[in-house]
Amino acid sequence: xxxxxxxxxxxxxxxxxxxxxxxxxxxxxxxxxxxxxxxxxxxxxxxxxxxxxxxxxxxxxxxxxxxxxxxxxxxxxxxxxxxxxxxxxxxxxxxxxxxxxxxxxxxxxxxxxxxxxxxxxxxxxxxxxxxxxxxxxxxxxxxxxxxxxxxxxxxxxxxxxxxxxxxxxxxxxxxxxxxxxxxxxxxxxxxxxxxxxxxxxxxxxxxxxxxxxxxxxxxxxxxxxxxxxxxxxxxxxxxxxxxxxxxxxxxxxxxxxxxxxxxxxxxxxxxxxxxxxxxxxxxxxxxxxxxxxxxxxxxxxxxxxxxxxxxxxxxxxxxxxxxxxxxxxxxxxxxxxxxxxxxxxxxxxxxxxxxxxxxxxxxxxxxxxxxxxxxxxxxxxxxxxxxxxxxxxxxxxxx
Amino acid sequence: xxxxxxxxxxxxxxxxxxxxxxxxxxxxxxxxxxxxxxxxxxxxxxxxxxxxxxxxxxxxxxxxxxxxxxxxxxxxxxxxxxxxxxxxxxxxxxxxxxxxxxxxxxxxxxxxxxxxxxxxxxxxxxxxxxxxxxxxxxxxxxxxxxxxxxxxxxxxxxxxxxxxxxxxxxxxxxxxxxxxxxxxxxxxxxxxxxxxxxxxxxxxxxxxxxxxxxxxxxxxxxxxxxxxxxxxxxxxxxxxxxxxxxxxxxxxxxxxxxxxxxxxxxxxxxxxxxxxxxxxxxxxxxxxxxxxxxxxxxxxxxxxxxxxxxxxxxxxxxxxxxxxxxxxxxxxxxxxxxxxxxxxxxxxxxxxxxxxxxxxxxxxxxxxxxxxxxxxxxxxxxxxxxxxxxxxxxxxxxx
Numbered sequence: 088x089x090x091x092x093x094x095x096x097x098x099x100x101x102x103x104x105x106x107x108x109x110x111x112x113x114x115x116x117x118x119x120x121x122x123x124x125x126x127x128x129x130x131x132x133x134x135x136x137x138x139x140x141x142x143x144x145x146x147x148x149x150x151x152x153x154x155x156x157x158x159x160x161x162x163x164x165x166x167x168x169x170x171x172x173x174x175x176x177x178x179x180x181x182x183x184x185x186x187x188x189x190x191x192x193x194x195x196x197x198x199x200x201x202x203x204x205x206x207x208x209x210x211x212x213x214x215x216x217x218x219x220x221x222x223x224x225x226x227x228x229x230x231x232x233x234x235x236x237x238x239x240x241x242x243x244x245x246x247x248x249x250x251x252x253x254x255x256x257x258x259x260x261x262x263x264x265x266x267x268x269x270x271x272x273x274x275x276x277x278x279x280x281x282x283x284x285x286x287x288x289x290x291x292x293x294x295x296x297x298x299x300x301x302x303x304x305x306x307x308x309x310x311x312x313x314x315x316x317x318x319x320x321x322x323x324x325x326x327x328x329x330x331x332x333x334x335x336x337x338x339x340x341x342x343x344x345x346x347x348x349x350x351x352x353x354x355x356x357x358x359x360x361x362x363x364x365x366x367x368x369x370x371x372x373x374x375x376x377x378x379x380x381x382x383x384x385x386x387x388x389x390x391x392x393x394x395x396x397x398x399x400x401x402x403x404x405x406x407x408x409x410x411x412x413x414x415x416x417x418x419x420x421x422x423x424x425x426x427x428x429x430x431x432x433x434x435x436x437x438x439x440x441x442x443x444x445x446x447x448x449x450x451x452x453x454x455x456x457x458x459x460x461x462x463x464x465x466x467x468x469x470x471x472x473x474x475x476x477x478x479x480x481x482x483x484x485x486x
Numbered sequence: 487x488x489x490x491x492x493x494x495x496x497x498x499x500x501x502x503x504x505x506x507x508x509x510x511x512x513x514x515x516x517x518x519x520x521x522x523x524x525x526x527x528x529x530x531x532x533x534x535x536x537x538x539x540x541x542x543x544x545x546x547x548x549x550x551x552x553x554x555x556x557x558x559x560x561x562x563x564x565x566x567x568x569x570x571x572x573x574x575x576x577x578x579x580x581x582x583x584x585x586x587x588x589x590x591x592x593x594x595x596x597x598x599x600x601x602x603x604x605x606x607x608x609x610x611x612x613x614x615x616x617x618x619x620x621x622x623x624x625x626x627x628x629x630x631x632x633x634x635x636x637x638x639x640x641x642x643x644x645x646x647x648x649x650x651x652x653x654x655x656x657x658x659x660x661x662x663x664x665x666x667x668x669x670x671x672x673x674x675x676x677x678x679x680x681x682x683x684x685x686x687x688x689x690x691x692x693x694x695x696x697x698x699x700x701x702x703x704x705x706x707x708x709x710x711x712x713x714x715x716x717x718x719x720x721x722x723x724x725x726x727x728x729x730x731x732x733x734x735x736x737x738x739x740x741x742x743x744x745x746x747x748x749x750x751x752x753x754x755x756x757x758x759x760x761x762x763x764x765x766x767x768x769x770x771x772x773x774x775x776x777x778x779x780x781x782x783x784x785x786x787x788x789x790x791x792x793x794x795x796x797x798x799x800x801x802x803x804x805x806x807x808x809x810x811x812x813x814x815x816x817x818x819x820x821x822x823x824x825x826x827x828x829x830x831x832x833x834x835x836x837x838x839x840x841x842x843x844x845x846x847x848x849x850x851x852x853x854x855x856x857x858x859x860x861x862x863x864x865x866x867x868x869x870x871x872x873x874x875x876x877x878x879x880x881x882x883x884x885x
Contacts, residue, residue, distance in 0.1 A: 171547035
């Protein structure tokens with residue numbers, strides 16, 4: 088079984104682009120990935136996986152081939168993968184499995200979403216479809232409503248103040264302000280976040296990610312093929328898990344069990360634990376989601392996430408920087424592009440290409456992508472070339 | 487790299503079931519597959535791939551986990567795959583790759599669609615989304631219209647009469663009448679097919695598949711795990727290809743290039759050719775599609791498909807029986823279930839479980855699943871245990 092490597096990664100700008108189409112956004116991502124790989128001959132690409140939810144009812148059947156044909160991958164088998172907001176995290180996982188199968192050597196994994204030109208009613212409908220249909224969407228529950236229930240339960244269970252949610256917004260906006268590809272490139276203060284209009288109590292506007300257009304793409308290669316590329320990032324671990332789609336169908340509102348299972352699987356394959364990470368990109372669709380991720384991914388114990396963010400440990404200069412890209416909160420959340428977009432940040436951080444937000448020589452990072460309110464989750468662990476054996480480099484949250 | 491095996495396969499009844507849901511249909515398929523495998527412990531299932539187009543706007547985000555959780559595969563990673571009408575053919579291919587990756591040992595691949603309770607307007611919309619959006623769907627072209635253009639071009643190019651299209655309907659209805667799970671379990675005469683109302687000239691009602699509810703599922707196992715099951719069918723070859731989504735964007739109206747490429751890849755991996763097949767299930771969404779498949783899959787030369795069907799070679803007692811299940815035409819075409827449903831027929835034929843339509847000891851069969859009008863295609867070659875080496879058994883179309 089060959090190891091799988093990222094050998095190129097790029098994204099379009101994330102933002103509101105009414106003049107762009109899903110094809111043009113995907114092309115921008117593809118060209119960015121191709122450029123970062125130092126050029127890729129389309130004839131060398133064996134396979135493609137494209138994630139999209141299909142917000143707004145554009146090309147709903149065969150959107151994968153529609154975009155891969157558009158970028159010149161003529162005839163290349165393309166599978167459209169959809170697991171709501173985890174669509175391209177799962178696309179990446181499929182690409183890893185394809186490479187490990189030995190059936191293909193170079194695979195494209197990516198995703199896209201066009202969201203801002205839909206009416207707010209249509210957007211609400213199309214986002215709602217990722218919730219449970221009969222008892223959430225048809226009962227009128229929105230996604231902010233679902234995560235608000237999680238936030239409310241978490242705050243009650245652990246005596247946490249909303250200020251800790253706001254600190255997620257402050258950190259991620261500060262990070263995103265340094266990311267030229269981010270959607271919301273401005274900082275926000277604790278006061279801004281606290282005093283913003285309430286979207287779904289206790290969540291204010293700054294506790295919610297924006298509605299974003301964008302695309303992201305990465306190339307995944309076998310060990311042999313990766314050797315011919317300048318930059319290589321080993322995909323050391325991958326894990327995924329499903330769960331009941333409806334929040335109300337699960338046993339807990341204060342954890343996402345699928346995230347825990349996905350992380351456990353990825354850590355096991357990689358032979359590392361949370362203490363061995365130098366950074367993480369986690370799924371912060373709403374501020375509460377980042378706090379739950381800290382616990383589900385093992386960055387801290389149950390009920391300790393507020394203390395972790397409050398301590399500054401997940402700031403860029405902290406023990407375990409989280410969402411240096413700006414996260415879904417500031418970089419934006421074009422549904423189908425998000426999982427691949429996280430991998431783009433991991434690639435850039437591990438190859439020294441993260442510009443103003445570059446961490447100091449990180450060796451190992453994690454990405455965490457959630458579908459819906461936790462009906463699916465997927466986690467990847469990435470390693471720079473020559474990363475020291477797990478635990479031996481004296482870095483990471485536990486160091 | 488482990489070989490991959492089908493170790494169980496089943497489908498729900500295909501038909502019009504307004505009282506059923508996508509979950510109950512998928513459960514019926516899962517239980518049929520589980521039964522045919524002699525029982526499967528849900529805890530042994532490592533992975534799942536579920537294909538659906540999502541006709542009618544039901545659970546559009548995370549429909550995969552929604553159905554796998556419903557059948558008791560709690561927490562099992564599930565990826566929703568969508569490539570229009572080839573959704574579960576691609577889901578099966580993903581399952582094969584997953585097993586070959588060595589990361590999983592036992593995988594579920596399946597699909598479902600609920601179509602008949604949507605309004606005709608909604609159905610037209612949801613089916614239209616698999617065509618090219620801007621220049622086909624939004625211009626008012628329906629799928630029957632797209633395939634009618636192919637039929638018209640084919641008949642002109644090769645001087646073929648519509649009667650040959652009608653023979654596809656006659657054969658497949660005769661086959662489907664013997665399939666207790668088929669949607670349209672009645673025969674039709676040449677006269678019935680010829681004199682039926684025109685849907686899209688030159689296609690009459692009998693040249694078009696019905697609108698069907700249903701689900702299908704198969705279990706795919708590694709060689710080691712397959713050894714513990716009573717029935718095993720080796721997945722000897724798999725191939726897939728994409729193409730431009732719009733028919734008008736392609737160079738030919740009288741061939742589906744993606745089918746040719748997918749078949750070539752599958753034959754190469756299996757080390758066989760069309761002459762080595764004992765039966766095939768091909769994608770006959772419209773009668774013309776079956777004729778094009780004969781040529782694209784190499785059953786005959788270009789322009790020879792009409793002669794092949796006219797000769798009776800693809801009848802159950804012919805040299806290469808095609809669509810013994812009844813095909814999409816008579817068994818039905820619940821979009822997301824169709825590719826997996828073809829594999830169910832292959833499993834049953836190769837394990838002697840095809841009842842009244844059982845062929846005499848077939849050893850090798852092919853399934854062919856097309857997305858849209860050819861934007862995607864996927865081909866699998868299946869072999870019974872102990873199948874003679876390719877070409878050595880004196881069977882098949884070329885024998």
